[in-house]
Amino acid sequence: MSQPFIEARNIGKQYGQDIILENVTTTVEEGEFITLVGASGCGKSTFLKMILGTEQPSSGELLLNGEPMPNEPGPERGIVFQQYSVFPHMTVLENVVAAKGFQKASLTGYLFGNEKRQARQEAAEMLTQVGLSHALNRYPHELSGGMKQRLAIAQAVICKPRILLLDEPFGALDPGIRADMHRLILDLWRTHKLTIFMVTHDLKEGFYLGTRLWVFDKLRHDPHAPNAYGASITYDLPVDATQDSLYQEIDDQLRPTKSTTMTADLTERQT
Numbered sequence: 396m397s398q399p400f401i402e403a404r405n406i407g408k409q410y411g412q413d414i415i416l417e418n419v420t421t422t423v424e425e426g427e428f429i430t431l432v433g434a435s436g437c438g439k440s441t442f443l444k445m446i447l448g449t450e451q452p453s454s455g456e457l458l459l460n461g462e463p464m465p466n467e468p469g470p471e472r473g474i475v476f477q478q479y480s481v482f483p484h485m486t487v488l489e490n491v492v493a494a495k496g497f498q499k500a501s502l503t504g505y506l507f508g509n510e511k512r513q514a515r516q517e518a519a520e521m522l523t524q525v526g527l528s529h530a531l532n533r534y535p536h537e538l539s540g541g542m543k544q545r546l547a548i549a550q551a552v553i554c555k556p557r558i559l560l561l562d563e564p565f566g567a568l569d570p571g572i573r574a575d576m577h578r579l580i581l582d583l584w585r586t587h588k589l590t591i592f593m594v595t596h597d598l599k600e601g602f603y604l605g606t607r608l609w610v611f612d613k614l615r616h617d618p619h620a621p622n623a624y625g626a627s628i629t630y631d632l633p634v635d636a637t638q639d640s641l642y643q644e645i646d647d648q649l650r651p652t653k654s655t656t657m658t659a660d661l662t663e664r665q666t
């Protein structure tokens with residue numbers, strides 16, 4: 396049997412006494428587009444950070460091609476956050492060249508001569524792909540929210556990651572702009588053969604973009620000790636096979652007024 400691209404073996408994560416995640420077991424093949432949904436604070440970003448390498452599991456194993464996930468960020472893993480994370484004092488083009496520079500020149504982050512010329516060329520091509528060719532010399536404060544996110548995506552993708560982590564990247568954008576961003580991200584996913592993990596609070600977005608949707612929730616819940624149990628993946632759905640009725644049930648379950656134990660009922664029904 397071939398080795399999975401990414402494998403989580405019974406991962407748990409806790410901060411102090413607070414259990415955030417428990418029993419997270421799954422495998423992911425290269426090229427999948429996974430969307431992660433779940434209640435606020437249930438550990439979705441923490442899971443992304445473990446893949447990025449800025450957080451480590453407290454228990455269990457997280458593997459990349461059968462080896463422990465490197466415990467620091469590397470060029471094969473890029474991330475885009477909801478909050479615009481670009482350098483304010485650099486132009487659009489310089490921002491993307493700098494991202495390339497940090498990847499290549501490990502000590503100083505600076506590129507010189509031919510290498511710099513090549514990086515500028517690559518950065519300009521990348522910015523064309525994300526639809527910012529007209530704004531190369533603008534500064535971030537001169538960009539709209541959608542344009543800033545295009546820039547952040549260009550910074551991540553210029554480093555040629557195999558895995559792209561998106562932490563609610565479109566959460567702050569208007570619906571019309573989000574639709575444009577959906578087209579862009581699907582286009583980049585296909586063109587660059589990326590494996591994407593994307594956290595979203597918008598279930599429709601999760602169903603629309605993903606090839607597979609994960610719901611994070613707690614299977615056990617103690618109302619007197621809310622942090623005694625962690626969340627795990629309670630639904631793991633191939634999106635094509637998803638039916639409208641199931642969508643409605645998950646949508647109901649994600650509403651804060653509903654009991655988290657509902658997931659247990661739903662999971663039981665699913666299996």
Ligand SMILES: Nc1ncnc2c1ncn2[C@@H]1O[C@H](COP(=O)(O)OP(=O)(O)OP(=O)(O)O)[C@@H](O)[C@H]1O
Pocket residue numbers: 410415433434435436437438439440441442
């Ligand atoms: N470095 C940390 N130290 C202590 N607790 C942390 C740390 N990072 C996250 N947490 C806690 O872990 C829990 C999960 O946080 P996380 O950001 O992963 O949730 P989330 O599901 O992504 O939430 P949201 O949807 O609101 O972004 C939260 O209770 C948070 O306060």
